[in-house]
Amino acid sequence: MDYLNALVALANFVIVPGLAYGAQLAIGALGVTMIYGVLRFSNFAHGDTMAFGTAITILFTWLFQSWGISLGPLPTALLALPFGIAGCALLVLGTDRVVYKFYRAQKAKPVILVIVSLGVMFVMNGIVRFVIGVRDINFADGERFIISARDFKEMTGLDEGLAIKTTQMITVVVAIIVMALLFYFLNKTRTGKSMRAFSDNEDLALLSGINPERVVLVTWLIVAALATTAGVLYGLDKSFKAFTYFQLLLPIFASAIVGGIGNPVGAIAGGFTIAFAEVTITYAWKKVLTYVMPESLEPDGLVQLLSTDYKFAVSFAILIIVLLFKPTGLFKGQSI
């Protein structure tokens, strides 16, 4: 029985990765939920929007690296992030002008917009592949660890190590900043309030003189910022590959819906719910349990509920359960 080691093992393999992944999902889900709230469709192209923003950020990171600019211990990508956001904003605004605006004017059914977003997904995916290729790209530089497992063991004298990657720390810090900014914007500023009004009741908002095109424009700008940030954080933490971003779509949708689609607080709660569910259900608990259980009860197997390859199944199962029992999500979202 060794609770301290058990706690450290738990923190190392479950809590820290879960927090970082949860923050990435939450920012991604915020983007999906914003589009749903204001433009009223599920954007299937969101994963590829993230990939595009990240690709531009990577290009700028390489440029800065070739100029010898760096942030010291922090990854250079943070410096390139604003440029990535700008590039992504240009792309989504262009898409809105060329594609979505026409359907908005027609008041097309949401399902038509979803199909249109499938087409946009194809095009964006093609553009990303053209811009940066399909290789696995690791663009994190700077210090790799804030604290490595070995240092932690030496410092504390425990058997278990706790490693915290710089990227994990950055993910959590950036996520908190992004969320604070977003909530300040939505709740305190005039534009933010007009967006919320538009999302609540479009006709009433139009009557009170809110300019719908401006609301849409600001929404796309915010979505570009959120998508790029989420994509860059995920890419720094894992690595960048065009195809994995498309696969992120499912957990991101699950997060947004589980939290209550259209509701920003819900998106954050949903992101962490999905992330922790995925990590805890696919984690092999043997190590932690060996510390906590008396010797006679120590488990023989890995005590892994599902193999890691089924992580999609986990987010999906939660999604289905929530949809069946609480269709508006954990926090009251829109349910049209």
Place this chain on the structure above:
Amino acid sequence: MSFSLRNTFLVLFVAGLYVLEGTTDFWIFSGSPDSALKMLNFALISAIMALGVNLQWGFAGLFNVGIMGFVALGGLAAVLISMPPTEGAMAAGGWRVLLGLVMGAATIVLTVLVRAKMPAGTARVLATIILLVGGFFLFRWVFDGGVEGIEAINPALFGNIGGLNFGGENYKDYGWMAIVAWPVGGLFAAAAAWVIGKTALGLRSDYLAIATLGIAEIILAVIKNEDWLSRGVKNVTGLPRPVPYEIDLQNDPGFTEKAASWGLDPMTASTLYVKIGYSLLFTVFLIALLWLAQRALSSPWGRMMRAIRDNETAAEAMGKDVTARHLQIFILGSAICGIAGAMMVTIDGQLTPTTYQPLRFTFLIWVMVIVGGSGNNFGAVLGGFLVWWLWVMVEPLGLWIADVTTAGLDPTNWFAIRMSEFGAHMRLLTMGIVMLLVLRFSPRGLMPEK
């Protein structure tokens, strides 16, 4: 059914595209009849898938983006039916796996029953949790033991449970079992569609889309990871085929003589013979399914489906059971995709789970239906042929564009390097642009619904 001039022209145009590929090596065409036939075979399969999706979307307005899952299940059926059973697998753990699966299903049924009987409240929640958690651990305990037994049998060659082909060592002589596997693939997909439809069909359209997207990923995860069932990423190879093998034909003096009289060498003649055999088989299936779909569309049932699609509330007020009809057509459409999936694995001769990607097996089929004309069966089939042609030809087309645009450029130039990979990436871009253009300027497709 009268074809207008426009439709006749469209059909001739698409047919012409395939003929050009087989006869001339001008511009981007290969001029090889072999590659044209290969393209035709896959186009036939794609057209069948498009027919299934058209049933769901065009007839009933159901937005299914889990086609890949049903196609993969059909492929699994091809393995489970047409491969011989692995010797000793049933004894080593097959029964135990089956028992585990039955117990897993029993747990779910029991939970549903208990929930129906007990009044809502804390006691019911507790009972549900206890039943599910207990059932899960029991299931894993029985199931895992069986899996270990099966996967231990000669893992380099087998390690899976095999199929039902009773030919044993000579299973390749029982090629007709591959054809039996096709409808079974449809049954597999239909069973999965029933489960999915029961849970997800009540949801709004874009939730159904997300639900089907997720289920397709899960089905694929199962096929990739349950080695006892499908050998997972180790792939199952050497599936029997309903047409003769090239090597047998080449060794058959009668065939070589015949080929010589046509002025062909035995090698070319045998590959053409095999591909034409597949084309004929697939065509028979496609025509049969098209005939059935067409009959369904013009029957009272088809009229009811379209009435439900156009106005659910009104149809419900007229006493139509909307949910049940949606479930019905969801199952039928998915079954057709399953049949096509089994065909594809048969013609490939192997099940490779890693090749199943949603862009290729879900979204491409959607492009086919939308370009062809949703709600029109002939349109969906036409879309299948046209878009498949484009999907294959875009690569040589991209290479041609890359050649033209970078002519005279230094090969180390940034643009030249990017363009050298352009051919491979142009597929998605083209598909997306075609889809967006059709949606914008001809939303009813090339052959609109009447």
